[in-house]
Structure formats: structure tokens, C-alpha cells
Amino acid sequence: MRLMISGGGTGGHIYPALALIEELRRVDPDSEVLYVGSTRGLEKDIVPKHNIDFEELEIQGFKRSLSLYNVKTVALFMKSLHKAKKLIKQFKPDIVIGTGGYVSGAVVYAAAQMKIPTMIHEQNSVVGLTNRFLSKHVDKIAVGFEDAISQFPADKTVYTGNPRAQQVANLKSDFSWTKYGLKDDVPTLLIFGGSQGALKINRVTAESIHLFNRKDYQVVFVTGPKRYDDVMEQLKGQTINDNVAILDYIADMPNVLPKVDAIVGRAGATSLAEITALGIPSVLIPSPYVTADHQTKNALSLVKNDAAVIITEDDLTEKTLVENADFIMNDRDKRLKMAENARNMGCRDAATRLLDLAKSICH
């Protein structure tokens, strides 16, 4: 198969694409892949490290009310569409797949106009702006949450789950916490605010370090690549005990996650696919800054099944953070029950399902 794939901006759109590519290469080692990303997103750093050909487009999203900015947005979209068509002519894909983010809008739309088979993957329980636009033009729509099906045309929409779930579920981890100066025989709580880190989660976690220092469990606090210096500035002069590690980013998350006992984090769809694939209890703090509050809806699907607890960003304080962390970390039975509930929701064959759907529309 010759696969052109595009997903950009944040990890939540990029990692599902990488998981699908990994599955394609496993079943079809002769396949050719071209990843088209944006000049600004995390993909230009992440994708080339996975031995995948990468091309980039300059593109940006619309903003409410900034009219001059939006004039530039339209101009960049037209330019990207033109470049995407050129790339399609050169690469000659059998299929073009979009996994979200503005850049996938230009790439998949270009392919649809050129009558190449197209498919999108919507990770969230509420459809995003780019996928809403693309849904009218593509041949197939795959969704990661069953709740999303009703938001798309019924005749071409299929529940596949999120391919990242299969990738993390199948990996035999050889990770050791000693890499970060921690121990392997102590329960471990991972705190992170999605692929980019989250300001409030970082601030409140930093304020709580003096309490986490005294816990019987260990805490791994991941700030996000661009927020590490600010957190360390906030913590200047404070003691950080040897049961706490503060990192900017974890590049090998599938290897690390099987060694995590509980998570405090955002409710991005790809994170939740991982959490349910592996069965990890979580405290979820949905981002209030995303389209149609979709992270709250994502999170509630786990909360309903007693696989997670939720704190709104407004309610996040030193007290609520540490109390909820203790609630899971200090009660092993509770933790194991929540883990089982989470695991029951996992879709561990999602990459196979998504690839089968892709094959079904290739000529």
C-alpha cells in the first residue's frame, strides 16, 4: 500500500497516525508511507525520528474575530492545498488518511478533489472542526468513541477505536524507573497535561511538591516540552525528594505506561485510549479550552464506568489534587478495581480495524 497520512499540531493527532503506520509496516513491509505535517506542530520533531518520510505545509487555524489573521489563514490554506496536490501527484498514494489538525484538512481535501480514496480518523467523542469539514468529502470516517458516530453521516462511519490503543497494548515494556532515579518496586503516579503540558496542572502540581515529597508512592511530573523552565523557576529553592522526578517530556510513552500505576492528566482522546488499553486508573482534569468541551465528554465515558475520577480545572487546587491522588494511590484494592474497569473499555485491536477499513476503499 502507498499511504499518505496527515495529522498535526498535537500528540493526540500524531500518535494515532504513527500507530497505524506501525501496523501497516508490520503486515505489509513493502508499503510506502509519506507523512504530511505542518511547519509549526509537534509532528515535525516526532515523525522523522520514526524513520518516516516527512513533508511539511505552512498552515494555521482560524481565529474568531481577528480578520487580518484569517485573511492570511485562507491564503495559507490555498497555498497548502496547491502543495498537497503536487505531493499527491509525485507520491501517487493508494489512499490518503487524516487524523486531525488543520494540516490534515488541506491534505485530505486535496486528495478528495483528485478522486483519491480518503479516510479520516476522529479520536474524540465530539467531532473537531477539521473533521467536520472533511466528513462531507471523504469516503470513510473512523471514530475512536462510539458517541461520535451519530455526529457523522451514518453510511460511511465506522467505530474502530484509536490505533494507539493496540500499539501500547502489544508492546513488551523493558522500561525501568531507575532511568529517572526512581525505584521499580514502588507504586508510581504519572502527572502530565497532555502532549504539550497544561499551565494550571503544572502550577498546582508544583505547589503540591512539598506534599508529594512525603508520600509512600513515587511521582513522575511531566511538564510539557515548552513549560519545563517555568516549572523549575516556580520550584526554585524548594526540596524535591528522591520519590519525585520532574521531566519535560517522555518520548517513549508506550514503553513507560505499562509501569505506571495511576495517572493524573487531561482527558485527550489518545491518552484515554492508552489508559483503557492498558487498564490504568486516572484522575482526569479535562481541558476547558477545547472545541465543544470535548475532553469533559471523553472523561465522563470513563467516570461512568468507575474507571476514573474527574476534577474540573476550576476545582483543581493543591488540596483536591493531592486528595484525589491519595484516594487512588493509597488504596491498592480501589486502584486494581478501577484498573480493571478501565481495561474493560480498551479497544486493543483498533489499529487492525482501522487498517482493514483503509484497505476496503483502496482500488
Ligand SMILES: CC(=O)N[C@H]1[C@@H](OP(=O)(O)OP(=O)(O)OC[C@H]2O[C@@H](n3ccc(=O)[nH]c3=O)[C@H](O)[C@@H]2O)O[C@H](CO)[C@@H](O)[C@@H]1O
Ligand atoms: C489542547 C488540545 O487541543 N488537546 C487535544 C489534543 O490533545 P493532546 O495532544 O494532549 O492529546 P492526547 O492527550 O489525546 O494524547 C497525548 C499523546 O501524547 C503522548 N505523550 C504525552 C506526554 C509526553 O510526555 N509524551 C507523550 O508521548 C501521550 O502518550 C499521548 O499519546 O488531541 C487530542 C486527540 O485529538 C484531543 O482529545 C485533545 O483535546
